Amino acid sequence: MGGSGQSAVIYAKKIIVTKFGPPEVMQLVEESSLPEPKSGEVRVKVSKTSANFTDIMIRKGKYPDVKDKPPFSLGYDMIGVVDKPGKDVEEFHMGDKVADMTVIGAYSEYICLPAKKLTQLPDKIDDSEAVTLILSYMTAYQMLHRIAKITEGKSILIHGAGGAVGIAILQLGKLLNLKVYGTASKSKHDLVKKHGGIPIDYRNEDFEKRIQELTDGGVTSVHKGFTPSGFY
Ligand SMILES: NC(=O)c1ccc[n+]([C@@H]2O[C@H](COP(=O)([O-])OP(=O)(O)OC[C@H]3O[C@@H](n4cnc5c(N)ncnc54)[C@H](OP(=O)(O)O)[C@@H]3O)[C@@H](O)[C@H]2O)c1
Structure with missing residues (x-):
C-alpha cells in the first residue's frame, strides 16, 4: 500500500x-x-x-x-x-x-x-440471532425430538430452565404445546414464566415432591439444562 x-x-x-x-x-x-x-x-x-x-x-x-x-x-x-x-x-x-x-x-x-x-x-x-441457534437450540432440539421423541401436549421437567438451553427448550416446547415445569433459582422465575414455564424453586423446596404435587404422577420426560461443573 x-x-x-x-x-x-x-x-x-x-x-x-x-x-x-x-x-x-x-x-x-x-x-x-x-x-x-x-x-x-x-x-x-x-x-x-x-x-x-x-x-x-x-x-x-x-x-x-x-x-x-x-x-x-x-x-x-x-x-x-x-x-x-x-x-x-x-x-x-x-x-x-x-x-x-x-x-x-x-x-x-x-x-x-x-x-x-x-x-x-x-x-x-442476523448474525447475532443465528449464532444463538447453533449450540443451545440444537441441544434443546436434540433432547426434545431425537432423545425424548416428545409429542404434542405432553409434560416435561427442565433442570436449569433459566439458562440458555433451558430457555431454548421452553421456546421449542411452546411450539409443541407442552406443559413445561422448570427448576430455577428464584431470580429466574419471571423469565421462566415469560416463556410459558412453571418454575420450581429447587434451592428452597424439594423439587421431586413439588413435581408430584403439581402433576398426576410425574412428567413425561426430564431434560437437563444444567450439569454441575466437574460432573459433566
Ligand atoms: N451436550 C451438549 O451438546 C450440550 C450443549 C450445550 C450445553 N450443554 C450443557 O448444558 C448445560 C447448560 O448450558 P447452558 O448454556 O444453558 O448454561 P447457562 O446458560 O449458564 O445455564 C445454566 C443454568 O444452570 C444453573 N446452575 C446451577 N448451578 C450452577 C452452577 N454451579 N454454575 C452455573 N449454573 C448453575 C443456573 O440456573 P439457576 O441459577 O436457576 O440454578 C443456570 O441458569 C451445561 O452443563 C452445558 O455444558 C451441553
Missing part, C-alpha cells in the same frame, strides 16, 4: 487459553499471517461467536470431548463469511455466509474449516 511496493501485513487476532483455568488464562494474540485453507477446507472470517457454559467447561479442562491441550483457541460455534475457498471446494464462494459448530477455535478472526461441515445461511439472517 502507499506505493512503497511492499504489501501490508495483515494481523489476525485470536483468543487462546494458555492453560486450563479461570478467565485470566485467556490471552489475545496477533499473528502476522492468515491461516491457509488446505484442500477441501474454507477460510472463514468469523463475525460472531458466543460464550457458552460449555466454553467455560472447556476453558477449565472439564469437557471430556475436547482432548486438545492448551494453547488453543476456544469457541464452540460461529457465524462468518467465506474469505478463501481452498482447492477442490466448489460449493462455497467468497462472501458466502456460513455457520459451524467448531467446538474449539472460533475465538479467532480467521479459521479454516472443512467445507463439508459448513452450513450456508441466507445473507439476510
Whole structure:
C-alpha cells in the first residue's frame, strides 16, 4: 500500500487459553499471517461467536470431548463469511455466509474449516440471532425430538430452565404445546414464566415432591439444562 511496493501485513487476532483455568488464562494474540485453507477446507472470517457454559467447561479442562491441550483457541460455534475457498471446494464462494459448530477455535478472526461441515445461511439472517441457534437450540432440539421423541401436549421437567438451553427448550416446547415445569433459582422465575414455564424453586423446596404435587404422577420426560461443573 502507499506505493512503497511492499504489501501490508495483515494481523489476525485470536483468543487462546494458555492453560486450563479461570478467565485470566485467556490471552489475545496477533499473528502476522492468515491461516491457509488446505484442500477441501474454507477460510472463514468469523463475525460472531458466543460464550457458552460449555466454553467455560472447556476453558477449565472439564469437557471430556475436547482432548486438545492448551494453547488453543476456544469457541464452540460461529457465524462468518467465506474469505478463501481452498482447492477442490466448489460449493462455497467468497462472501458466502456460513455457520459451524467448531467446538474449539472460533475465538479467532480467521479459521479454516472443512467445507463439508459448513452450513450456508441466507445473507439476510442476523448474525447475532443465528449464532444463538447453533449450540443451545440444537441441544434443546436434540433432547426434545431425537432423545425424548416428545409429542404434542405432553409434560416435561427442565433442570436449569433459566439458562440458555433451558430457555431454548421452553421456546421449542411452546411450539409443541407442552406443559413445561422448570427448576430455577428464584431470580429466574419471571423469565421462566415469560416463556410459558412453571418454575420450581429447587434451592428452597424439594423439587421431586413439588413435581408430584403439581402433576398426576410425574412428567413425561426430564431434560437437563444444567450439569454441575466437574460432573459433566
Ligand atoms: N451436550 C451438549 O451438546 C450440550 C450443549 C450445550 C450445553 N450443554 C450443557 O448444558 C448445560 C447448560 O448450558 P447452558 O448454556 O444453558 O448454561 P447457562 O446458560 O449458564 O445455564 C445454566 C443454568 O444452570 C444453573 N446452575 C446451577 N448451578 C450452577 C452452577 N454451579 N454454575 C452455573 N449454573 C448453575 C443456573 O440456573 P439457576 O441459577 O436457576 O440454578 C443456570 O441458569 C451445561 O452443563 C452445558 O455444558 C451441553
